Structures are given as structure tokens and as C-alpha cells.
Amino acid sequence: MTDNTAGESILNSSFSGSPYAQPIDLPSSIDELIDYSEHDQSEYSVSNNLWYKEAIFYEVYVRAFSDVEGTGNGGISGITSKLDYLHSLGVDCIWLLPIYPSPLKDDGYDVADYCDIHPDYGTLNDFKILVNAVHERNMKIIADFIPNHCSEQHKWFQAARKDRNSPYRDYFVWTDDPILYKEARIIFLDVEPSNWTYDEVAGQYYWHRFFKEQPDLNFDNPKVQEEMLNIMKFWLDIGIDGFRVDAVPYLFERDGTSCENLPETHIFLKTMRKFVDDNYPGRIMLAEACQMPNEVRKYFGEGVGDEFHMGFHFPVMPRIFMAIKRGEGSCLKEIMDQTPEIPATCQWVTFLRNHDELTLEMVTLDERKEMWSFYAPEPRMKINLGIRRRLAPLLGNDQRKIELAYSLLFTLPGSPIIYYGDEICMGDNIWLEDRHGVRTPMQWNDTPPNGGFSESKNYCYSKVLDDPIYGYQRVNVNDAQRDPSSLYNIIRTMINRRRKHLAFGHGTFTYVQTNNSHIFAFLRICGIDKMLCVHNLSDQPQKAFLYLREGFVTYGRRHSVAPTSGANKRSTLHPPIQTDRQSHYLVDILTDHQYMIDMEGKVAVEFEPYSFYWFSMGEITTLTADFGPRSRDLRRKSISSSSSISSVATPYLLPKPSNLTDI
Structure with a gap:
């Protein structure tokens, strides 16, 4: 210590x-x-329903957070059991990744039922208990909403593919000509050769912007739009405080365009916003639009803001890492210079890492090569156009760098999001497929076999990290809370001080x-x-x-x-x-x-x-x-006991499984 x-x-x-x-x-x-018991916003924010402009968000992957039932899967009740931990950290709003029934081809973003809870996670009653417990602590909770596409196993798609005369046929986008919309880019280039897939049962091609198991919904159909509003009503009536809305640029398609950011999309989003404001004032919509800031600006709407309350500022994130790597901030200045003004009732959302890869879509080709070379020297660290690593490994487990990154996150414009486990310097496992390496179980203590995540001895959805650097015996919540100089306590102090300044x-x-x-x-x-x-x-x-x-x-x-x-x-x-x-x-x-x-x-x-x-x-x-008393400076030179640390940290790798070949 x-x-x-x-x-x-x-x-x-x-x-x-x-x-x-x-x-x-x-x-x-x-x-x-x-x-740290108070989570009050300023009088201005409270009186104007602007709580989200001052909030600290915390992203939770439900399966990974806490298992109180011994099933080997984290669940809704597990989150409820850890609310005091989040409250003590200073979290204002919890963001839940998808909680819906799903075959989990895309970790829940392939929704099979929009109005229920995945059985691995619990029940609707468990969710209602969670929402009430969150509000009792003067905190908020939002959930992922995925309107652009559903699962191929959703009853709508199953009915549509079996009968061309089904009322659900027009819930999806079909064609006999897979050349249609050829100007639209393929997002998952490494796994999908086309945005069209032929369905043998339907006898036609269906449109999908992501995995072929995720058919896009047809928003030109008024019934689909009505369904989406009904789904929002269902969850808002339960009491959630809003939605992080997934993949918003892709709702409509028009030939001869990129099928992104179309005017028709903005018209429907204004309808969504009016529905929320008229019926649930104080609830929010957060736009997930992986675009440059001038494009995201359109999703805040016109006037005082009539579309999304909040929008992710994706390009800031890789440039924080780029600035620390280069030792100078011109790249941050450039992207902030490209960031337009937004309505006073709106807010940017910023983050260091999340459940997906560190995306390098919005940097130049040379910058992408530079970032890959420095932050992803091993081939398995790369995925799509990004890097699948957690915060601590990316920054060489150097607490000076990690604190610096959080300082930028907390002081640049926007409401910051903390990704679960990053506050205690959790590591990753690059030998897991897809993005699962950054979605390993939360490490609560040093108790074997699962570090306090689960008492299950027979099954755990993913192996808890167990290595000399990031293993649960060394990196866990209990130890972090006891160490006054831990990253956890530094972040806690930062949040507390930040809260005092409008x-x-x-x-x-x-x-x-x-x-x-x-x-x-x-x-x-x-x-x-x-x-x-x-x-x-x-x-x-x-x-x-x-x-x-x-x-x-x-x-x-x-x-x-x-x-x-x-x-x-x-x-x-x-x-x-x-x-x-x-x-x-x-x-x-x-x-x-x-x-x-x-x-x-x-x-x-x-x-x-x-x-x-x-x-x-x-x-x-x-x-x-x-x-009053003087505050302590809890910042320390390094997480390492060494008196000096190389500016280029050698990444620690878990041992490679014997049955896995390099990719």
C-alpha cells in the first residue's frame, strides 16, 4: 500500500x-x-430537469457485475445488492447494457422480446425492485434500447419470413435485388460480406446493417414506429429514467445514399422526443451515433433541442489516448475545434472505454496505424477498426497515466461514463473471442474461485482473471477501498470535488x-x-x-x-x-x-x-x-512500486490456450 x-x-x-x-x-x-452520501444536483439542474448535465454515469454489463444466486451469471438482483458500492463511488446514473431475452449472438443487441428480461438475469419483478432501490438512493437508471434491428428469432421476423402476406412482413426490409442501397457501407467488415442476406424460407433478401442474425426493422412502416413508442412506454411506466438508444443513424434507407443520417430518421426521432417530453418529463434519450461531432450535432435537434438530450462524443476518446501517447494535446484541440455548439439543454457524453472496442473509425489512416502499433502490438488486441483492450492494460497499468486520462474525462465538456471495473484497474483477456475479453466478471474480493463475483463452483459464464498482474487476488474492490491511494479512491475524490462546481x-x-x-x-x-x-x-x-x-x-x-x-x-x-x-x-x-x-x-x-x-x-x-480542514493529495507517482516506469509499457498477456491459433 x-x-x-x-x-x-x-x-x-x-x-x-x-x-x-x-x-x-x-x-x-x-x-x-x-x-459521499449526497447525490444532489444543483438547484438549476433540478428545477429545469437537467440532472443529466452534471451526472456521472456508470456502465454495467449485467452478466458480469454480480451473481447473488449462484448461477454463474450476473443478474438484476446482483446489481441491486451492489448499489451502495456505486452510490459510495459517486455514481449518479447507472446505464444497463441490454437486458432483453436474446439468443446473444451480439451480447443482447439481438433482441428476441422487447418487453421482458433475459431469464439469465432475473424477472421483471427483480427489475422493478432495482429501479425502486436506485431511486431511493437519489440515483437514476437508464437502459439500452435497440430500435434499429431485432433478432432473427423475434416473433415478428419468424412470422414475416414464413408468409409474404403476414402483417409482419412489412416490419422488415426485403428485396429480390441485393444491389439495392449499394452505397451503404458494411459495418462488420470482418464477418459480413454484404448488408443483404438471402433467407431460404422467405425467398428474398433481407436488410441488416450489423450481423445477419439482426434484421433491420422497416421504419417506413408506421406500425413499426408505433411499436417502438409502445416499447418505450412499457419501460418508462416501470420507472426507468431514460434510454441509451442504439445505432440511431441507420433507421431509414434510401437508394443512392449512405443510408445514414437521413432526414426521415430525424423526423421520427423528434416524434420519440416529443413522446418522452409530453408524457415523462425529466426522462432522457442518449444517442449512440458513432459519427464525427458535426454529424452528431444534428441528433440534438433544432432550437432548444428537440431530438436527443445527450449524444456520445466518440472522436474525443481515441484522441485522449493519442495525446497521452504523443505527450502533447494538439489532436485534442483539433477535435474540440471541430465540435459545434449544442443547445443549452443538451449535453455531450464522454468515456475512456466501454463494452466495445476502442474505435479508430474516426481517425486518419496514419493515426490508426500509430495507435495500433503502440496500443495493440499483438494481433489479437485488434478487432474491426479498433482495439479490444481495457483501460489499465492500454495505459501500461501506470496509475499516473490512468489518473491523467480520468482527469481529462472529468474536465472536458460532457457527462463522463465509467465502465465497470475500470475504477479498480481491471485487466482483460485477449484470448477470448470477439469483445468478450473486456467483459470478464467484476472482481469484488480475493475469495476463490470467482473473486466474489459468484459462489458457483461448477459454472461461470467467463473465467475470472487470474494472473499475476490483473488477477482477482491482486485487483479487487475490497483492496481498492482500503487503499487511500488506489485509483478507486482517487476517482471517488475527483467525483466529489467535481460535483461542487457547476x-x-x-x-x-x-x-x-x-x-x-x-x-x-x-x-x-x-x-x-x-x-x-x-x-x-x-x-x-x-x-x-x-x-x-x-x-x-x-x-x-x-x-x-x-x-x-x-x-x-x-x-x-x-x-x-x-x-x-x-x-x-x-x-x-x-x-x-x-x-x-x-x-x-x-x-x-x-x-x-x-x-x-x-x-x-x-x-x-x-x-x-x-x-475547514485541508484535503489530502492522494495522487501518487505510479501504481508500480518501481521508482521509474518506461513510457512504453510492455503489455502483459495471459498464457495462450494450447488449442488456439493466432489470428
Whole structure:
């Protein structure tokens, strides 16, 4: 276990004899005991149903999270049993991956029944208990909704393929000519040769954008649209707080187009949004559109936002890894420059890793080769146009890098998502097929044989990681909770501090100039709440001047800023730093170290490798001896006990099964 004062001593020693700005010493006091029981949003968010703009989301693969019934499969009741863990971490909203009955060709995204629970996971009554328990803790819960396609085993498709006169025949897209829609790309290039598959029983080809076992639904049929609204009503009536809507760009097809982002799609999405707003105010829709930000912008709709409340910002994710690999942030700046403004009631959603591959669809060919070479040196680490690895292995199990990545995630515009297990540095198993290597059981403790995930001794849906680096004996929740310097506790602290600042959920985003390309700095401002976020992306100590004057006399790019009054009203100009006395003080809310900005709007800062600061501007009076205890700097140099770590980490691989050939 690392001494919890190590990070603070490292930070202080780096300034010894330095001509750079000195941290202001604060009186010592008893370590603060943070109360993590509150999950309240700001008054603004509550009164305007904007809870999602300040929320921390947590993605749960139900099968992998917790098995309380001894079946070897995680289930709904298992999640209910672990809600206090998620609540303590600081999670505001749980996102459940597909829970529907399914043959599991695509891990539940091939739905066989939209209005029931997969029998491996439990029952509808179990789900209702979960929803109520979530709400009792002032948390939210959303679930995956897959309108674009269903399973070939769904009763609709079975009826459609057997009878051309069936009312369900027109629920799907059929043709005798598989050249139709030839401009549409094939998404699963490694397994599907075409978007059309011939069905012997139906005597025609049917359309599918993903696996052939997932026929696309025909949204030109009003009955299909009605079915989708009825499905939404079913789950919203149970009490869920919204949907992560899968594969939204592909709902309609038109010959001569890419069959993506069509106008007809947006018309139906506006219908969905109106249905939710009229009948279930405060519930949300999150768009899964793996597109560049200018295309995703269309899915927020027009005016104040009449389509999705939230949308994933996919291109940010690979560029966080790219920036850490390169040690400089120009790629992040470029993608943020391409990110358009969105309505004030909407929000981006960001993440580091999830249940799929780290997609490299939206980088250049040279960048893709660069990322594959560095982060996926083994062929089995690659899949489709991406990398199938978890966060800790990707970053060489170096906690400095992992904390840096989370700092970027928590401070860039958007509501962040944590993928289950990443908060404790879980590893992966690349010898499992498809994406199953990043969907192994959650590691709760060091109890054999399943690390607290399940008491089943005869069956487990997937082997729990059991290796010298990431095995459950070494990496588990119990140990992480006890270690004050663990990633789990660092994230917990970050979430708690983030929650106190409106700027992260509602603020403007403005770059800050520096004289050092390794330093990536920006301002987040919402009213009087001003946050300066500064990151050293390199593996070496750095010094930098930050030039702040321009950030206070000009507008920054406005990423979903809360209006001061009235719909979409812009905030007034921030006062120049020369006349805004409050903004001369910088206080790092993670360590409480304080700095001064000179009258020219310049501050000099030193950085340890991969270090970062969340400076609040103007909080000095809240941090004197009369106003409460000093926070601990729990950040440490590395997860490794070694005094130095190579910037290029050698990936640890589980032993290759003897019956498996290289791919």
C-alpha cells in the first residue's frame, strides 16, 4: 500500500528553490472525512430537469457485475445488492447494457422480446425492485434500447419470413435485388460480406446493417414506429429514467445514399422526443451515433433541442489516448475545434472505454496505424477498426497515466461514463473471442474461485482473471477501498470535488495558451464558477507559463452552456483579469495548493510527469484555517512500486490456450 502522503510530498519537493510560483502553505488539520452520501444536483439542474448535465454515469454489463444466486451469471438482483458500492463511488446514473431475452449472438443487441428480461438475469419483478432501490438512493437508471434491428428469432421476423402476406412482413426490409442501397457501407467488415442476406424460407433478401442474425426493422412502416413508442412506454411506466438508444443513424434507407443520417430518421426521432417530453418529463434519450461531432450535432435537434438530450462524443476518446501517447494535446484541440455548439439543454457524453472496442473509425489512416502499433502490438488486441483492450492494460497499468486520462474525462465538456471495473484497474483477456475479453466478471474480493463475483463452483459464464498482474487476488474492490491511494479512491475524490462546481456540467470551454506544448490547459466557466484545468501529457517533469488574460476578455467556444435567463441567452463577457480581483487566486481543488496570477494574467507552474491541476479561481477565503480542514493529495507517482516506469509499457498477456491459433 502506498503512503497516502506521498503525492503531497512529491508535489511540495518539486518547488524547492524554484523561481516558479510557490504553493501557499495552509495550516495543518485533521484529515477530512468526506460525506459521499449526497447525490444532489444543483438547484438549476433540478428545477429545469437537467440532472443529466452534471451526472456521472456508470456502465454495467449485467452478466458480469454480480451473481447473488449462484448461477454463474450476473443478474438484476446482483446489481441491486451492489448499489451502495456505486452510490459510495459517486455514481449518479447507472446505464444497463441490454437486458432483453436474446439468443446473444451480439451480447443482447439481438433482441428476441422487447418487453421482458433475459431469464439469465432475473424477472421483471427483480427489475422493478432495482429501479425502486436506485431511486431511493437519489440515483437514476437508464437502459439500452435497440430500435434499429431485432433478432432473427423475434416473433415478428419468424412470422414475416414464413408468409409474404403476414402483417409482419412489412416490419422488415426485403428485396429480390441485393444491389439495392449499394452505397451503404458494411459495418462488420470482418464477418459480413454484404448488408443483404438471402433467407431460404422467405425467398428474398433481407436488410441488416450489423450481423445477419439482426434484421433491420422497416421504419417506413408506421406500425413499426408505433411499436417502438409502445416499447418505450412499457419501460418508462416501470420507472426507468431514460434510454441509451442504439445505432440511431441507420433507421431509414434510401437508394443512392449512405443510408445514414437521413432526414426521415430525424423526423421520427423528434416524434420519440416529443413522446418522452409530453408524457415523462425529466426522462432522457442518449444517442449512440458513432459519427464525427458535426454529424452528431444534428441528433440534438433544432432550437432548444428537440431530438436527443445527450449524444456520445466518440472522436474525443481515441484522441485522449493519442495525446497521452504523443505527450502533447494538439489532436485534442483539433477535435474540440471541430465540435459545434449544442443547445443549452443538451449535453455531450464522454468515456475512456466501454463494452466495445476502442474505435479508430474516426481517425486518419496514419493515426490508426500509430495507435495500433503502440496500443495493440499483438494481433489479437485488434478487432474491426479498433482495439479490444481495457483501460489499465492500454495505459501500461501506470496509475499516473490512468489518473491523467480520468482527469481529462472529468474536465472536458460532457457527462463522463465509467465502465465497470475500470475504477479498480481491471485487466482483460485477449484470448477470448470477439469483445468478450473486456467483459470478464467484476472482481469484488480475493475469495476463490470467482473473486466474489459468484459462489458457483461448477459454472461461470467467463473465467475470472487470474494472473499475476490483473488477477482477482491482486485487483479487487475490497483492496481498492482500503487503499487511500488506489485509483478507486482517487476517482471517488475527483467525483466529489467535481460535483461542487457547476462549470464542469454547464460551463464554457476556452483554451489557455502556454509556452509548453506538453501542457494542455483550458478554462471551464459558468457564472462566478471559474475552473482552470491543466494537464501535463508527458512522461517528464515540465515547467510552463499559462497566459490567462485572453480567456477573460474573449468568448470561448460555448459547449452547451446553461442560459443565464431566457432560452439560449448567451452569458455576458467575463471581466478582464485586471479588474476581476477574485480571479488572481488559483486553488487546486484536488490538493488545496494555492497560486497567484500576476497582473498581466500570467502564472508559472511546475508539473510532475502526467500530473494535473483543477484550479478554482477565487476560493482562497474558503481554505483558511477558520473555514475547514485541508484535503489530502492522494495522487501518487505510479501504481508500480518501481521508482521509474518506461513510457512504453510492455503489455502483459495471459498464457495462450494450447488449442488456439493466432489470428
